[in-house]
Amino acid sequence: MYTPIPKCGWTTWMVVFFDHYKVYHDGNTGWAWSAPYDKINFKITSLECSKEFLDYEYRLLFVRNPYERLVSGYKNKVLEKNGLYIKTYNKPCPWLTLDPKYNQTSLTFSQFVSCILETARGQSTDLSSRKAGILLDHHWAPQVHLSLPCTAMYTHIGTYDHFADDANEMIRIHKFNATLKRINQTPKSLSRSLESWYKQLSVEQLTQFSKSQTFTCPVKVNKLIAT
Numbered sequence: 001m002y003t004p005i006p007k008c009g010w011t012t013w014m015v016v017f018f019d020h021y022k023v024y025h026d027g028n029t030g031w032a033w034s035a036p037y038d039k040i041n042f043k044i045t046s047l048e049c050s051k052e053f054l055d056y057e058y059r060l061l062f063v064r065n066p067y068e069r070l071v072s073g074y075k076n077k078v079l080e081k082n083g084l085y086i087k088t089y090n091k092p093c094p095w096l097t098l099d100p101k102y103n104q105t106s107l108t109f110s111q112f113v114s115c116i117l118e119t120a121r122g123q124s125t126d127l128s129s130r131k132a133g134i135l136l137d138h139h140w141a142p143q144v145h146l147s148l149p150c151t152a153m154y155t156h157i158g159t160y161d162h163f164a165d166d167a168n169e170m171i172r173i174h175k176f177n178a179t180l181k182r183i184n185q186t187p188k189s190l191s192r193s194l195e196s197w198y199k200q201l202s203v204e205q206l207t208q209f210s211k212s213q214t215f216t217c218p219v220k221v222n223k224l225i226a227t
Contacts, residue, residue, distance in 0.1 A: 003147050005064070008063060009062050009167065010062075012163070014031050014035055015178075015181055016167065018035075020177050022177075053151065053152045058156060058173070060154065061154045064160035065161070074197075092119060092136075093111075110205065116140055117205065120132040127208060127211045128142075128214035
């Protein structure tokens with residue numbers, strides 16, 4: 001079982017699956033939820049089905065530093081392709097588009113973070129609650145709410161920092177007949193230090209974002225991939 005988390009190597013890992021089953025998919029019909037999983041006998045199931053989860057011998061998850069992941073989401077969905085994603089899905093500030101003069105593609109990183117926090121606060125005063133996080137767009141919703149680690153009890157957790165090592169170890173364990181190919185890497189033109197992005201935020205924004213990422217549930221992991 002694999003739980004996909006956007007901006008944590010999801011597309012790259014999907015390529016591994018299709019490569020293993022020798023099913024050609026060039027991504028034109030989409031990856032993510034729109035990929036033709038039926039062609040490789042995969043099914044999409046709900047994370048709420050905890051009993052079904054525990055039937056799987058291997059339960060895999062890839063995670064990422066939440067600060068890096070947020071910046072990646074901003075660069076990919078706001079700055080790349082002239083903001084095609086936020087234009088199409090009207091996120092993360094749908095209320096602002098009521099003004100015909102407003103253009104979300106001009107969102108600064110600080111405005112982007114403010115919109116996310118305002119959306120979360122609209123659901124709950126407790127920014128770390130599942131209610132606050134679950135209705136956010138999955139590209140910037142907290143990873144804990146997307147993966148439910150206390151329910152799934154993952155046997156293998158890989159990190160984006162060591163994605164190649166961890167993914168290759170999982171390929172070895174499962175004896176996949178596939179080669180790892182990195183997909184959707186950030187263009188060099190958008191590469192900047194993490195510090196330079198977060199210097200744009202106020203202390204209050206940083207505090208609130210940190211609260212939204214708080215995770216208190218103890219997680220038992222049998223093995224950490226390629227540590």
